[in-house]
Amino acid sequence: MLQAFGIKSFPRAEWWVPVGSFIGVIAACLSLNCRGTMFYGVYEVDMASQFFKAVIAFGYWIVAVNACKQETLVEGKRPDYYMFLAFSALGLMMLASSVELITIYLALELSSYSLYAVIPLRSGSRGAAEAGLKYILFGAVATALALYGLSYVIAAQHTTFIAELADKSWSFAQQPMAVVGLSLFLAGMFYKLALFPFHFWAPEVYQGASNETAAYVATLPKMGAIVVLVRLAVFLKPGLELTTTLAVLGGLSMTYGNFAALAQKDLKRLLGFSSVAHAGYIMVGLVSGTAEGLAAASFYGLAYLLMNLLCFWVISRIAVDGRNLELDDLNGLYRRAPYLAFALGAGAFALVGLPPTIGFIGKFFLITSAWNHGYNWLVITLVLNSAIAIYYYLNMVRHAYTKEVEGEEMPKPDCGVLGVVGASLLTVAVLGLGMIPAPVFELAVKAGKALLP
Amino acid sequence: MDYGYPVLTSLIAFPLLAAVGLFIVPGWLSRGFTLAASIVELMLAIPLIQGLRFTSEFQFVERLPWIPQWGLEYYLGIDGISYLMVLLTLAVLPLCVLCSWTYIGKRIKEFHFCLLFMTSACIGVFSALDLVLFYVFWEAMLIPMYLLIAVWGGDERRYASIKFFLYTLAGSTLLLAAIVAFRITGGTFAIPELMTINFTFNFQFWAFLAMALAFAIKVPMFPFHTWLPAAHVQAPSAGSVILAAVLLKMGTYGFLRFCLPLTPAASEFFAPMMIAISIASIIYGGAVALGQSDVKKLVAYSSVGHMGFVTLGIFLFNVRGVEGAIMQMLNHGIVTGAMFMMIGAVYERSHSRNISDNMGLGKYMPAFMFFWGLFALSSFGFPGTNGFVGEILVFIGAFQAKTWIGFAIVPGALLAAAYMFKVSLKLAWGQPSSFKPGWKDLNEREWTYLAIPAVFVLYIGLAPGIFYKIIDPSIEKLLMDFGERKAVVQVENQQPVKTAAQSVFSGLLFSAE
Numbered sequence: 001m002l003q004a005f006g007i008k009s010f011p012r013a014e015w016w017v018p019v020g021s022f023i024g025v026i027a028a029c030l031s032l033n034c035r036g037t038m039f040y041g042v043y044e045v046d047m048a049s050q051f052f053k054a055v056i057a058f059g060y061w062i063v064a065v066n067a068c069k070q071e072t073l074v075e076g077k078r079p080d081y082y083m084f085l086a087f088s089a090l091g092l093m094m095l096a097s098s099v100e101l102i103t104i105y106l107a108l109e110l111s112s113y114s115l116y117a118v119i120p121l122r123s124g125s126r127g128a129a130e131a132g133l134k135y136i137l138f139g140a141v142a143t144a145l146a147l148y149g150l151s152y153v154i155a156a157q158h159t160t161f162i163a164e165l166a167d168k169s170w171s172f173a174q175q176p177m178a179v180v181g182l183s184l185f186l187a188g189m190f191y192k193l194a195l196f197p198f199h200f201w202a203p204e205v206y207q208g209a210s211n212e213t214a215a216y217v218a219t220l221p222k223m224g225a226i227v228v229l230v231r232l233a234v235f236l237k238p239g240l241e242l243t244t245t246l247a248v249l250g251g252l253s254m255t256y257g258n259f260a261a262l263a264q265k266d267l268k269r270l271l272g273f274s275s276v277a278h279a280g281y282i283m284v285g286l287v288s289g290t291a292e293g294l295a296a297a298s299f300y301g302l303a304y305l306l307m308n309l310l311c312f313w314v315i316s317r318i319a320v321d322g323r324n325l326e327l328d329d330l331n332g333l334y335r336r337a338p339y340l341a342f343a344l345g346a347g348a349f350a351l352v353g354l355p356p357t358i359g360f361i362g363k364f365f366l367i368t369s370a371w372n373h374g375y376n377w378l379v380i381t382l383v384l385n386s387a388i389a390i391y392y393y394l395n396m397v398r399h400a401y402t403k404e405v406e407g408e409e410m411p412k413p414d415c416g417v418l419g420v421v422g423a424s425l426l427t428v429a430v431l432g433l434g435m436i437p438a439p440v441f442e443l444a445v446k447a448g449k450a451l452l453p
Numbered sequence: 454m455d456y457g458y459p460v461l462t463s464l465i466a467f468p469l470l471a472a473v474g475l476f477i478v479p480g481w482l483s484r485g486f487t488l489a490a491s492i493v494e495l496m497l498a499i500p501l502i503q504g505l506r507f508t509s510e511f512q513f514v515e516r517l518p519w520i521p522q523w524g525l526e527y528y529l530g531i532d533g534i535s536y537l538m539v540l541l542t543l544a545v546l547p548l549c550v551l552c553s554w555t556y557i558g559k560r561i562k563e564f565h566f567c568l569l570f571m572t573s574a575c576i577g578v579f580s581a582l583d584l585v586l587f588y589v590f591w592e593a594m595l596i597p598m599y600l601l602i603a604v605w606g607g608d609e610r611r612y613a614s615i616k617f618f619l620y621t622l623a624g625s626t627l628l629l630a631a632i633v634a635f636r637i638t639g640g641t642f643a644i645p646e647l648m649t650i651n652f653t654f655n656f657q658f659w660a661f662l663a664m665a666l667a668f669a670i671k672v673p674m675f676p677f678h679t680w681l682p683a684a685h686v687q688a689p690s691a692g693s694v695i696l697a698a699v700l701l702k703m704g705t706y707g708f709l710r711f712c713l714p715l716t717p718a719a720s721e722f723f724a725p726m727m728i729a730i731s732i733a734s735i736i737y738g739g740a741v742a743l744g745q746s747d748v749k750k751l752v753a754y755s756s757v758g759h760m761g762f763v764t765l766g767i768f769l770f771n772v773r774g775v776e777g778a779i780m781q782m783l784n785h786g787i788v789t790g791a792m793f794m795m796i797g798a799v800y801e802r803s804h805s806r807n808i809s810d811n812m813g814l815g816k817y818m819p820a821f822m823f824f825w826g827l828f829a830l831s832s833f834g835f836p837g838t839n840g841f842v843g844e845i846l847v848f849i850g851a852f853q854a855k856t857w858i859g860f861a862i863v864p865g866a867l868l869a870a871a872y873m874f875k876v877s878l879k880l881a882w883g884q885p886s887s888f889k890p891g892w893k894d895l896n897e898r899e900w901t902y903l904a905i906p907a908v909f910v911l912y913i914g915l916a917p918g919i920f921y922k923i924i925d926p927s928i929e930k931l932l933m934d935f936g937e938r939k940a941v942v943q944v945e946n947q948q949p950v951k952t953a954a955q956s957v958f959s960g961l962l963f964s965a966e
Contacts, residue, residue: 295522334560349596354622355589361520364585367629368523372637383630387623394599394618402603402611438520445522 017082018068021061028057032443041161042100048298048447052096052227055302059220060089062309065422067212069414072322074123081121085216088114092224101150101160101185104228108146108188111224112139115217122210122322131208138201142191149184152177166234172241179242186232186246192225194272195279196253203264203272211319214268215312218275219305226282226301230294233286234452238374243287247375250283254385261392267315267325270392271308274351277389278304284366284382288373295448296365299441303350303362306433310347310426314340317419320411329410330399337413341400343423348393350430353386357434365441459515460500461529461580464543465573467494472569480562484554487565491547494572498543501536507922509533509930511582511645519586524636528583528643533927534709534779535579537920538702541786542575544905545698549691551902552794556690556801557605564605567597568691575699579706584632584642588625591703595621598700601692602684613680613687620680624670631663635715648714648934651941654722661719664711665727671704674764675734678757685753686806690797693749697756698790702782705763709775713767713931717939720768727768732861734761739868743875748799749806751876752792755832758865759785765862766847770935774850775928780920781843784913788831788840791906795825798899802892808876812883817892822881824895824903829877831910833869839913 032054036045063085067073073081091111098104116139120132154160156178157168172179187198194202206214236243257277264270282304285297317340318333319325333341350359363386370379413419433440471490478486506512511530519527531539549568557564574597577590595618603614636642639650652660670677681701685693712720720727738758745751759781766778796806798821803811815822831838834845844866852859895903913920 334563352622354596355592360589360592364629364633365523367633368636371633379633380630383626387619387626390619390622391615394615397599398603398611398615401600402614436519438518438522441520441522 015068017086018061018065021057021064025054025057025061028054039103042103043094043097044099045097046447047443047450048227048230049097051298051443051447052223052301053093055305056089056092056096056220056223059223059305059309060085062313062422062426063212063216063220065418066215066309066313066316069316069418070210070212070322071320072122072125072210073212074121077121081118084114084118087111088118088216089220092220095224096227098228099162099231101153101162101165105146105150105188108192108224108228109143111221112143112192115221118213119205119209119217122208122213125208125210127208128210129208131205134208135201135205138198139191142188142198145184146186146188149181149187152181153185154181156181162231162234170235170237170240170242182232182235182242183245186229189225189228189232190249190279192221193229193279193282194222194276195249195283196256196276197249199253199257199276199279202275203260203269206268206272207266207324210322211268211312211316211324214271215309215316218271218312219308222275222279223301223305226297229282229286230297230448231451233289233294233297236287236289238287238289243289243374246283247287247378250280250287251378251381252280253277253283254280254382258385258388258392261389264392265326265328267327267330267396270327270396271311274389274392275304275308277385278351280385281363281366281382284370284375284378287375287378288370289452290369290373291445291448291452292365292369293373293448294452295441295444296362296369298444298447299437300362300366302440302444303358303433306426306429307347307350307357307359310343310423310430311351313419313422313426314344314347317415317423318413320414327395327399328403330396331403331410332405333400333413336405336410337415339420340413340415340423343427344400345397346427346430348396350434352390352393355434356431358430358437359434361434361437459529460497460504460513461531461576462515463497464494464501464539465529465577465580467497468546468569468573468576472566472573475562475566475569478562483562483565484550487569488547488550490569491550491572494546495543498540501531501539505536505923507533507926509926512536513580514582519583525585525642526583528586529580530582530645531580533924534931535706536923537779537783538579538699538706539576541702541783542572542579542699545695545786545790546572548790548794548902548905549694551898552694552797553689553691554898556797560604563600564689564691567601568695571597571601571695575695575703578703582644584635584644584647586642587644588629588632591628592622592625594700594703598692598696601695602688605689605692606687608687609683610687613683616680617684620670620677624667624677627663628667631660631667634660634663644710644715651938652716654718657716657719658722661712661716661723664707664716665723668704668707668712669730669764671707672701672760672764673704673757674730674761675737675757678734678738681757682750682753685756685793686747686749690793690800693753693793693797694790697752697793698786701756701760702786705760705767705778705782708764708767709778709931713770713935717935720935721770721939724768724770728765728858731761731765731768732858732865734758735765735862735865736868739865739872743868743872745872746808747806748808748811748876748880749793749796751808751872752789752796755869755872756785756789758869759789759832761865762844762847762862765858766850769847769850769854769858770932771850771853772925772928772932773846773853775932776921776924777843777846777848777850779924779928780839780846780913780917783920784831784839784843787906787909787913788828791824791828791903791910792832794902795821795828798895808879808883810886812879813881813885814892815881816885818894820895820900824907825880826877827907827910829873831914833873834866837911837914839910839917842914842917 032050088111094107116136122128190198254277261273285293350357353359353363514530517527519525574594581587742754763778763781766774831840834840
């Protein structure tokens with residue numbers, strides 16, 4: 001909020017937005033243990049919300065730093081760009097605390113509308129306009145579905161507070177209208193999360209938006225969706241139609257995302273499809289109906305954020321002219337920018353789910369929490385999918401480490417201090433939390449237990 | 454004996470620290486630095502030798518909470534079975550540095566980084582007593598091995614490295630599923646505690662299958678072996694050495710550490726199948742090796758056969774068989790590792806691995822041929838060498854178990870002698886294709902890295918007593934537990950397979966009560 005207002009009067013926003021957002025990170029971390037409710041109980045500050053707020057604040061800080069050196073931003077729109085990003089982050093923060101369906105809807109819209117405006121801000125790219133249009137259209141459809149579903153839920157259950165809804169029946173036999181309504185409402189969240197079949201925007205938007213914007217779109221809105229799904233997961237008892245639907249969508253999502261990613265050459269499209277797969281993985285934690293499952297899903301959300309931010313950070317540093325990168329653009333990266341190559345390798349291996357990275361431990365938590373809670377087939381699907389995913393993630397490492405540059409020289413990646421420090425920070429986070437996840441996971445468990453004792 | 458510091462952790466952490474230290478060492482110094490680090494690492498292992506007790510207990514145990522919310526522990530310890538493997542890993546590191554001294558010309562620093570990282574992960578695999586910790590090390594080791602093949606390998610390195618990676622990772626994802634299932638059913642990840650739990654046969658049946666696939670790919674057993682020749686041939690010498698000496702052992706180690714103690718009834722149930730596959734591996738590996746014209750491929754296929762002896766020994770479930778298996782693990786590590794180093798040495802001279810391009814070495818490189826001859830004799834189990842010690846035990850075990858098994862592997866032993874004689878005769882006395890002025894005999898560095906394994910070949914071959922003393926208590930305990938516990942479970946289950954199949958399908962399609 002602060003940044004959003006301040007930017008208008010400071011034309012060179014690039015230098016203090018990161019500072020401001022870092023203050024946000026500190027504030028979010030300090031308020032981890034705050035508790036309370038506001039606005040007649042629709043806005044709740046609890047462990048879950050504070051955990052996600054800290055994650056979102058951290059992600060926003062990284063994205064803000066990353067976006068500073070943006071080549072392809074339309075001149076004169078820089079303040080607007082940061083303002084919209086900040087508004088979107090604000091919406092996500094509100095989403096984290098919303099415990100009532102209409103509030104969730106409003107927060108979701110706030111974060112979405114800002115992004116609709118940001119995505120086309122890529123100068124000299126017709127693809128960006130197209131991506132923006134697609135994002136808006138798909139978004140509008142998802143939103144309309146969500147609103148429609150909301151009306152059903154209100155009509156059937158006579159309340160929109162999650163706490164009260166949790167006590168109602170969510171069996172299709174008893175409350176068909178409510179179940180259908182909630183399914184439709186969830187469509188809005190699935191859209192943000194890029195879960196199959198609401199994923200169509202993801203690869204297109206990633207590809208069309210500038211690298212830096214894609215870094216935001218690919219990571220933070222997912223956190224917003226995950227926190228809402230974690231809150232709504234109190235309804236999800238294994239065996240209910242709604243839960244099974246989610247499990248099936250998760251399974252389809254991971255399988256479709258991975259297979260589609262196998263064929264991609266454009267790095268951002270590849271990451272786009274991979275994010276569809278990861279959305280499916282998160283479902284594994286949500287459908288188990290246990291506090292551990294919710295904790296695992298929350299932790300995996302954090303893991304996903306870190307891994308993807310790391311990859312996008314490196315991509316932004318390599319594409320110094322702001323172009324889209326193909327896999328071939330990574331060739332010989334180890335020679336051109338050894339640190340970035342190492343960081344990209346760490347990110348890719350984390351996305352595969354190899355130890356000792358956060359991606360492995362996150363997946364491990366998901367599998368352990370979900371086994372024997374009703375959806376063993378989904379766990380096995382996850383395991384098999386991890387094996388499929390190796391190939392395309394490994395491709396990134398393969399290009400960076402084993403291929404040499406052919407033909408003309410490529411522009412030298414940005415190996416400045418900031419670039420290397422940022423990559424190192426994220427790499428340390430990805431590796432360090434993979435080896436010693438206990439302190440952070442403790443927070444996730446507390447959040448999960450608070451929601452689902 | 455208490456040394457006041459965690460010995461195993463120091464062995465795991467030191468190579469990692471050295472690997473990080475490589476970043477600040479100038480490039481030209483990285484070989485020497487790594488060699489020095491590998492010698493320090495050997496010295497760090499002195500407490501292991503001094504403090505060894507000849508019991509079946511886990512020794513040098515370290516136990517700390519790691520992720521308490523999930524009951525994960527940092528739990529290390531070694532017994533007789535893993536002890537030798539840890540020492541083998543430690544011994545291989547300096548030899549790898551020496552044998553790639555001139556062979557590796559590019560990206561030297563990264564190469565040694567991979568070697569050190571690899572060593573650390575391998576020691577972790579052999580000393581982890583927590584299932585997840587084991588899995589972490591098991592998988593972490595894939596990354597440096599992949600890079601070793603993909604960056605410093607031969608012409609087909611990309612294909613070989615991806616094949617290696619996909620095969621092994623696909624296998625180990627199922628291992629992960631099995632690990633989680635053990636936690637859910639047994640309530641802990643600690644291996645010694647899981648060893649005391651009697652799981653139902655249905656559970657064992659599926660857990661065994663999931664684990665055995667991962668291990669069989671790693672060993673590799675026929676028909677999961679196809680990644681091995683590709684990876685071996687394309688990998689640089691040091692990569693092949695580690696692959697043969699250490700990585701393949703992880704598969705058989707897994708059978709010993711997990712399949713037999715945790716799923717005894719299922720191991721018994723599947724033993725006929727495992728024995729059949731082992732025999733197939735022995736015969737197939739030998740037969741295919743006989744037809745190779747590439748020395749490295751020949752040795753790679755011979756590994757398939759030799760590791761077949763190891764898995765056969767394990768699944769005989771008698772003391773001689775398992776003793777033989779463990780000795781074969783050690784021997785194969787020493788001998789095959791040494792052979793790959795020799796192939797690297799000859800490749801540096803002639804730039805070819807074809808037998809026909811390297812014939813007549815006996816005239817120009819007598820010392821080389823001496824070592825080759827020694828290792829070849831050991832490879833097919835000539836008395837007086839270490840190969841004999843392991844192979845004869847497996848033979849005795851096989852005849853003890855069933856006479857026909859003993860007879861079934863005789864052709865394998867004959868094939869091994871045949872291909873080794875064939876290649877050795879040609880290398881030594883074949884008609885040289887053309888005079889090779891570059892064929893200088895071994896230099897001091899090569900003498901060093903070949904003499905060390907040669908000493909072990911003869912030492913183990915002539916005086917293996919100390920090794921039995923180390924491994925026997927663990928083997929006896931393993932087999933005693935195995936015998937008792939498989940009986941317990943088998944009484945409970947009369948119709949094993951049918952119920953097992955039913956349970957998994959109901960488990961897969963389970964919807965909540």
